[in-house]
Amino acid sequence: xxxxxxxxxxxxxxxxxxxxxxxxxxxxxxxxxxxxxxxxxxxxxxxxxxxxxxxxxxxxxxxxxxxxxxxxxxxxxxxxxxxxxxxxxxxxxxxxxxxxxxxxxxxxxxxxxxxxxxxxxxxxxxxxxxxxxxxxxxxxxxxxxxxxxxxxxxxxxxxxxxxxxxxxxxxxxxxxxxxxxxxxxxxxxxxxxxxxxxxxxxxxxxxxxxxxxxxxxxxxxxxxxxxxxxxxxxxxxxxxxxxxxxxxxxxxxxxxxxxxxxxxxxxxxxxxxxxxxxxxxxxxxxxxxxxxxxxxxxxxxxxxxxxxxxxxxxxxxxxxxxxxxxxxxxxxxxxxxxxxxxxxxxxxxxxxxxxxxxxxxxxxxxxxxxxxxxxxxxxxxxxxxxxxxxxxxxxxxxxxxxxxxxxxxxxxxxxxxxxxxxxxxxxxxxxxxxxxxxxxxxxxx
Amino acid sequence: xxxxxxxxxxxxxxxxxxxxxxxxxxxxxxxxxxxxxxxxxxxxxxxxxxxxxxxxxxxxxxxxxxxxxxxxxxxxxxxxxxxxxxxxxxxxxxxxxxxxxxxxxxxxxxxxxxxxxxxxxxxxxxxxxxxxxxxxxxxxxxxxxxxxxxxxxxxxxxxxxxxxxxxxxxxxxxxxxxxxxxxxxxxxxxxxxxxxxxxxxxxxxxxxxxxxxxxxxxxxxxxxxxxxxxxxxxxxxxxxxxxxxxxxxxxxxxxxxxxxxxxxxxxxxxxxxxxxxx
Ligand SMILES: Nc1ncnc2c1ncn2[C@@H]1O[C@H](COP(=O)(O)OP(=O)(O)O)[C@@H](O)[C@H]1O
Ligand SMILES: [Mg+2]
Numbered sequence: 001x002x003x004x005x006x007x008x009x010x011x012x013x014x015x016x017x018x019x020x021x022x023x024x025x026x027x028x029x030x031x032x033x034x035x036x037x038x039x040x041x042x043x044x045x046x047x048x049x050x051x052x053x054x055x056x057x058x059x060x061x062x063x064x065x066x067x068x069x070x071x072x073x074x075x076x077x078x079x080x081x082x083x084x085x086x087x088x089x090x091x092x093x094x095x096x097x098x099x100x101x102x103x104x105x106x107x108x109x110x111x112x113x114x115x116x117x118x119x120x121x122x123x124x125x126x127x128x129x130x131x132x133x134x135x136x137x138x139x140x141x142x143x144x145x146x147x148x149x150x151x152x153x154x155x156x157x158x159x160x161x162x163x164x165x166x167x168x169x170x171x172x173x174x175x176x177x178x179x180x181x182x183x184x185x186x187x188x189x190x191x192x193x194x195x196x197x198x199x200x201x202x203x204x205x206x207x208x209x210x211x212x213x214x215x216x217x218x219x220x221x222x223x224x225x226x227x228x229x230x231x232x233x234x235x236x237x238x239x240x241x242x243x244x245x246x247x248x249x250x251x252x253x254x255x256x257x258x259x260x261x262x263x264x265x266x267x268x269x270x271x272x273x274x275x276x277x278x279x280x281x282x283x284x285x286x287x288x289x290x291x292x293x294x295x296x297x298x299x300x301x302x303x304x305x306x307x308x309x310x311x312x313x314x315x316x317x318x319x320x321x322x323x324x325x326x327x328x329x330x331x332x333x334x335x336x337x338x339x340x341x342x343x344x345x346x347x348x349x350x351x352x353x354x355x356x357x358x359x360x361x362x363x364x365x366x367x368x369x370x371x372x373x374x375x376x377x378x379x380x381x382x383x384x385x386x387x388x389x390x391x392x393x394x395x396x397x398x399x400x401x402x403x404x405x406x407x408x409x410x411x412x413x414x415x416x417x418x419x420x421x422x423x424x425x426x427x428x429x430x431x432x433x434x435x436x437x438x439x440x441x442x443x444x445x
Numbered sequence: 446x447x448x449x450x451x452x453x454x455x456x457x458x459x460x461x462x463x464x465x466x467x468x469x470x471x472x473x474x475x476x477x478x479x480x481x482x483x484x485x486x487x488x489x490x491x492x493x494x495x496x497x498x499x500x501x502x503x504x505x506x507x508x509x510x511x512x513x514x515x516x517x518x519x520x521x522x523x524x525x526x527x528x529x530x531x532x533x534x535x536x537x538x539x540x541x542x543x544x545x546x547x548x549x550x551x552x553x554x555x556x557x558x559x560x561x562x563x564x565x566x567x568x569x570x571x572x573x574x575x576x577x578x579x580x581x582x583x584x585x586x587x588x589x590x591x592x593x594x595x596x597x598x599x600x601x602x603x604x605x606x607x608x609x610x611x612x613x614x615x616x617x618x619x620x621x622x623x624x625x626x627x628x629x630x631x632x633x634x635x636x637x638x639x640x641x642x643x644x645x646x647x648x649x650x651x652x653x654x655x656x657x658x659x660x661x662x663x664x665x666x667x668x669x670x671x672x673x674x675x676x677x678x679x680x681x682x683x684x685x686x687x688x689x690x691x692x693x694x695x696x697x698x699x700x701x702x703x704x705x706x707x708x709x710x711x712x713x714x715x716x717x718x719x720x721x722x723x
Pocket of ligand 2: 029031032114218240242362401404
């Protein structure tokens with residue numbers, strides 16, 4: 001089982017390298033409510049920054065956006081690709097529009113998905129260093145020594161990233177190579193997701209004559225672009241509030257150490273409004289984005305919203321609702337979402353991190369007042385996170401809804417080490433007996 | 446970026462667009478596409494037979510209309526560089542009825558017709574302003590009369606036939622040549638004719654013998670046999686002898702110069718008799 005994934009991931013990595021050589025790659029954020037496609041030109045000459053350990057976000061200038069497009073998502077539920085034909089059409093639309101803007105054709109795509117019930121595992125491994133100085137092969141061995149839990153036959157490994165190395169008693173190493181020691185241990189973060197929706201997405205991308213050059217979790221890449229470096233270093237959670245899902249990713253020491261998703265999102269809020277006011281979904285959506293909010297003030301009782309202006313009212317009468325009523329409908333649902341997030345953070349042991357910054361991003365985080373509501377539910381340190389500025393990005397795609405697309409671009413230009421980047425010894429790929437799954441960061445920090 | 450309109454491109458359209466965006470397609474996008482688009486439009490338009498016919502009709506009508514404009518009509522013909530006789534025969538062979546539309550004159554065909562005439566070395570035709578068709582010809586100038594077995598023809602300086610004449614008397618000013626292959630040696634005979642100036646009043650003509658050498662025929666039955674090579678020098682010698690010593694005034698029937706080292710004289714009948722008497 002592991003062998004399969006190892007091979008798939010290696011194949012995608014090879015594709016990414018091809019794309020790097022050609023200098024053009026597309027990133028595709030397949031969300032529940034919109035599909036965004038960015039086309040990047042990669043510039044190879046800025047490699048030096050990475051080697052000096054400045055970190056993944058420092059060498060910003062390595063790429064430039066030359067094409068961008070979004071389209072309404074189709075056939076996607078809870079971030080999962082369900083109706084293949086529809087999603088394929090949507091991807092085609094987005095890719096074609098982005099290509100048109102770029103005046104350039106792309107063949108390689110990195111995609112991210114927000115659904116598939118992501119699940120995090122902390123793995124630990126340990127080996128004796130072969131010859132005093134740690135070599136690449138030692139690293140490969142220690143990664144291979146991690147006990148892979150039985151994560152389910154219908155699941156797929158999306159990420160498997162070494163997040164910490166311990167050499168004898170020195171912990172917190174990012175790269176133990178060329179260091180002297182005897183006992184090398186590592187912590188690895190593994191993220192799995194349902195195989196079916198991931199497979200569907202890959203299938204749709206292939207049907208568009210595109211090669212997969214990578215696959216990532218939306219919440220992870222949102223964190224890459226919405227969290228600033230200090231937050232990633234000291235500990236922070238990125239809450240990506242999308243249409244059908246709310247993704248959670250926790251970062252520490254510049255690594256993702258946990259990810260999860262709540263199957264609730266902005267569309268549920270819209271749905272509540274549609275039900276509450278008896279209006280169609282598109283009208284509800286418009287009311288929400290123009291007049292929505294979650295914190296009522298005294299003014300809101302008198303602030304009337306005419307809801308029939310846009311809709312063909314069934315009974316022909318003109319109706320108006322107060323903004324207070326709208327908030328009354330929206331707030332419970334947003335609270336529900338945030339409370340579900342709170343639960344997941346608690347389960348992950350978020351409170352043990354040295355810093356507990358919460359960053360809200362994603363389209364649904366644009367509801368006015370959500371930061372104060374979130375502060376009440378999630379803790380005092382809450383801010384709305386906009387994606388990092390990148391070169392060439394059109395103004396229109398700099399909003400919070402594009403955190404994952406931008407984050408995926410950053411990941412494309414500065415890939416994070418995954419365990420398949422190492423030449424693992426053969427036995428790792430063979431199925432191994434189930435051992436205990438370690439929620440390792442709970443015990444390590 | 447506003448969410449875009451819903452309709453998705455079809456798979457085919459998507460593929461075509463991607464094909465077009467290949468770097469190798471760039472020149473094609475720039476030049477090929479407009480041409481193809483235009484051709485497609487035209488052929489789409491021409492699919493209907495009625496339209497095609499009306500287009501053809503329109504074009505021919507336009508052509509007629511233009512051809513019949515008074516300022517373009519060709520009213521007369523001028524022949525330049527030809528003798529009156531040749532000009533007449535040119536007119537006869539072209540037989541154009543004026544006035545005529547320039548579109549009905551096929552100049553290439555007409556030029557060919559004129560050039561087919563023997564007396565014409567080269568011809569060029571053009572329609573000049575004010576409706577004049579000008580025929581410029583290089584006429585072949587006859588330089589010799591050639592009597593062969595069944596006809597008398599005039600030859601130009603290259604030996605090319607210019608015209609047939611009823612008899613040698615038509616052109617007494619030209620030297621008479623005879624014999625098979627005489628026409629192939631006209632340049633030489635012209636030189637001989639020139640050298641023979643002092644004896645021209647006695648000269649009857651030149652006979653080509655065996656297609657390789659000349660006999661010069663004089664009146665009173667005299668003849669001069671010339672060698673194959675250096676015939677001109679040989680004739681010059683004979684003429685000089687005549688001028689100095691009245692060689693040809695004597696009773697000699699043949700001056701045989703075929704071997705210029707050893708010329709031979711054959712005496713006439715009277716001289717032979719005198720010899721016998723003496
Ligand atoms: N101004 C706004 N106020 C409230 N909700 C918004 C606003 N703009 C967008 N949304 C909501 O954000 C959601 C889409 O967020 P997005 O991050 O694009 O989703 P996804 O990544 O799942 O496609 C939708 O449910 C939409 O209603
Ligand atoms: Mg998203």
